[in-house]
Amino acid sequence: MSIPANLKYTDSHEWARPEADGTVTVGITHHAQDLLGDLVFVENPALGRKLKKGEECGVVESVKAASDIYAPISGEVVAVNGDLGTAPEKINEGAYDAWLFRLKPSDPAELEALLDAAGYQKLVEAEAH
Amino acid sequence: MLKKTPLNAAHRALNAKLMDFGGWEMPLHYGSQIEEHHRVRREAGMFDVSHMLAVDVVGEGARTFLRQLLANNVDRMQIPGKALYACMLNDSGGVLDDLIVYFLDPRRFRLVVNAATADKDLGWMSSQRARAAAAVTITPRRELAMIAVQGPAAREKVWRALPQSKPATKALDPFFAAERGALFFGRTGYTGEDGFEIMLPAAEAPVLWQALLDAGVGPAGLGARDTLRLEAGMNLYGQDMDETVTPLECGLKWTVDLESPRDFVGKAALLGAPPRAQMLGLVLLERGVLRAHQEVDTRNGRGEITSGSFSPTLDASIALARLPIGVQPGEPAKVKIRDKWLPARTVKYPFVRNGRSLVAGLSSSFR
Numbered sequence: 001m002s003i004p005a006n007l008k009y010t011d012s013h014e015w016a017r018p019e020a021d022g023t024v025t026v027g028i029t030h031h032a033q034d035l036l037g038d039l040v041f042v043e044n045p046a047l048g049r050k051l052k053k054g055e056e057c058g059v060v061e062s063v064k065a066a067s068d069i070y071a072p073i074s075g076e077v078v079a080v081n082g083d084l085g086t087a088p089e090k091i092n093e094g095a096y097d098a099w100l101f102r103l104k105p106s107d108p109a110e111l112e113a114l115l116d117a118a119g120y121q122k123l124v125e126a127e128a129h
Numbered sequence: 130m131l132k133k134t135p136l137n138a139a140h141r142a143l144n145a146k147l148m149d150f151g152g153w154e155m156p157l158h159y160g161s162q163i164e165e166h167h168r169v170r171r172e173a174g175m176f177d178v179s180h181m182l183a184v185d186v187v188g189e190g191a192r193t194f195l196r197q198l199l200a201n202n203v204d205r206m207q208i209p210g211k212a213l214y215a216c217m218l219n220d221s222g223g224v225l226d227d228l229i230v231y232f233l234d235p236r237r238f239r240l241v242v243n244a245a246t247a248d249k250d251l252g253w254m255s256s257q258r259a260r261a262a263a264a265v266t267i268t269p270r271r272e273l274a275m276i277a278v279q280g281p282a283a284r285e286k287v288w289r290a291l292p293q294s295k296p297a298t299k300a301l302d303p304f305f306a307a308e309r310g311a312l313f314f315g316r317t318g319y320t321g322e323d324g325f326e327i328m329l330p331a332a333e334a335p336v337l338w339q340a341l342l343d344a345g346v347g348p349a350g351l352g353a354r355d356t357l358r359l360e361a362g363m364n365l366y367g368q369d370m371d372e373t374v375t376p377l378e379c380g381l382k383w384t385v386d387l388e389s390p391r392d393f394v395g396k397a398a399l400l401g402a403p404p405r406a407q408m409l410g411l412v413l414l415e416r417g418v419l420r421a422h423q424e425v426d427t428r429n430g431r432g433e434i435t436s437g438s439f440s441p442t443l444d445a446s447i448a449l450a451r452l453p454i455g456v457q458p459g460e461p462a463k464v465k466i467r468d469k470w471l472p473a474r475t476v477k478y479p480f481v482r483n484g485r486s487l488v489a490g491l492s493s494s495f496r
Contacts, residue, residue, distance in 0.1 A: 037146075037352065038163040040439040041418050059467070061418045063162055063356060063439050085416070092161075 002030045004096055008072070008111055009120035015096065016072040016114060023079075023102045024111060026072055028060060030095040031124050036062035039091050042084040044101050049077045051103065053110050058100065060091065073110035075103035134179035135274045135331035139338050143348055151245035153180040155351050162352030166441045169320055169357055170484045173280035174349035175341055180244035183273050183328055184251065187237045188265035195230065195238055197393050198257055200376060202386035206232035210305040212317050214384055216376045217250065218395030222402070223372035224379065226250050227364065229317055231306045239313075241275075241326075243366045257394065273313075274334035276327045278346055279357075281484060283324035284316075290340035298325070319354065321361025321482050356438050359447065362410065362478030368421060369408070369435040369449055375399055378451065379435075380408030380478075406432065409458060410478035411448040412488060415471045419448035424465040427475070429453040434464065442481045443491060449478065 003009075008016045013032035017025045033039065041061040051057050051071035058069035079102040084090060090098040105111065115123065131154035140147065145156035156177065158165060168174045186195060195203045201215035211232045217225045226246045231239045242250045247269070254267050278287050288295040297309040298316075303323070306315035313328040329337060342348070355365070362380075364370055370379035377385065377399060387399065411434065413419050419437030430453040437448030448464075456462075458477045463470040480488050 037158060038161055040163075041416055043417075061439075063418075063441075064157075064352060066418065066420070089163075 002096075003117045003121050003124070005117045007096070008114035008116065009123075010070065010072045010114060011123055012070045014070065014072045016111060017099075018111060019102070022108075023104055024073060024075065025099045025102050027099040028067075028069070028091060028095060029120070032067070033091050033095045036060065036067055037064050038062055039088040042088045042091070042100065044080040044084070045077045047077055047080060050106075051075060051077065060088070069100065071103070072114060073103065073105050074107055075105040078102050078104045132180070134177055135334040136177040136179060136276075136338055139335055140177065140348075145348070145350060148351070150180065150351055153244055155180060156348070158350040158352045159348050162350060162356070163441045165347060165349035165353035166356050168347045169280045169322055169349055169353060170442055170481070171281070172347075173278060173283040173286045173324070173345070174347045174353065175338070176277040176279070176349050176351070176354050177275075177338075178277050178326070179274040179331070179334065181275055182242050182244065182247040182250075183270040183275070184240045184242060184254070185237065185268045185270060186240065186254075186265050187268065188263075189236055190264035191236055191238050194258065194261060194263035194265050196391055197261060198254065199230065200385045200393055200395060200399075202389055202391060203230065203232070203238070204389075204391075205386075206230075208232075208305075209234050210301070210307055212304045212306055212315055216381060216384055217253070218376070218393070218399075219253075219372060220394060220398065222375040222395040222398035224366070224370045224374060224376055224381075225253055225372060227366050227370070227381070229315070231315060233306070233308065245367060270328075272331055273328045274331045276329075276334065276337060276341070277318055277320075277324065278327065278341060279318045279320040279322045279324035281323060283322070283346070286341065286344045286346050287325050287327070290337065290344040290346070319361070319363055320357040321363070321479060322357075322484070356441060359436055359438055359449065360440050360442055360479065360481035362449070362480060364449070365436055374406075374451075375402075375404065377404040378406045378408070380449070404454065406451045407454055407456070408435075408449055409452050409456060410476040410480060411437075411450050411462060411464065411473045412443075412476055412480075412491060413446040413448075413464065413471060413473045417446060417466050417471055419446045419464060419466075419473070423448075425450050425452060425473070426463040426465070426470065427452055427456045428460065429455040432456075440480060442484075443486055443488060445491060447480050450475075
């Protein structure tokens, strides 16, 4: 199971990565894409949309199921990964490379409250039982 | 505790993602269900379908019994080996199950029924036997395993894996079956491709599975099976039909014989009540994925998707939908996905047959 140590995680299986410019990149975890199977559709939040932590803001769909995306922290959407519109399978190929969107955080402290790699590992293990 | 097929260890050895399917532990996929789907359309793949149940109906009265048990007419089968797709109805014309029946010899027929309905079917069949005082035995063949090998190269690869089967199966026409010792070969399937459905004693199944792998047949799970059958326009019991609808309301009019004077269970109900709805295909004209139970809006009123998914062959989302009478193929429709109504088009199905799209004018640029 691949859970990079430098990322933060939510219990709804998003990852969040603080960037040097102060933005935060968001994606879904390797575990999430593994549960979903082959992805065929991604709907990202609109550029400029202001999200609250935990807000439903997008959807990823596999052949099998649809899964909502929740904002890991509050902030404004400043970039979306347009490549996923025609190639959602990139998430299956590399869940930590194929990011969904970037946020400009409104409260950077929220990031610290997310799970670290060890915490997320425990969550994944607990779900397996 | 989930039931396991004789190939459970083989699935685990191939790293299958396993799932609960009607109480059976079955492979969903072995890595990528889309790749498995393409492999069946382009070459050959195989499915463990041992959860389905073969039921032998044997005796002097077998044909007479099946004539009244099934909505399709078993008298359409006169040459030994012939297969027929049929629904088994209740007295009100609702679909108890859909099945394939093979005519093996004048006093011997084999039915293959769905896993989730198998116990119900056996109970129903024995009550119908009592009602008709039919001189038949009804024998579930739970000791048989079943492997479906499907795809344009499926038969060649079966002959490579089982050379001794070739003489008996080479000349088999589609929708015919042949027996060779303890092995049963039906040139039937649930994918819209050529191939065989092979039944054999459970203990021999892992050996055949391995021989097929060695012959270049890829394993495919129930995920690919579902998108393949949907593209092929084949109903799934429990999803596209059940006891609350008649075959006339789920696109299976062609399997119901209302012309001959023969009586069958459910016939009076079908003749007495016109269909309340019809089945049509849908193609989504925007990006997104159609799913079962989404609402459909047509110029004749509302309907509902019964099966929807992403079609790997068409690179678009497709569905089977139960729509109001009067809606024609080719008309615009709208489907409610989450909070939005997205444009779709009604189409005749199948969507795909023998590897080729049958849906005209479909641009794949919107995915």
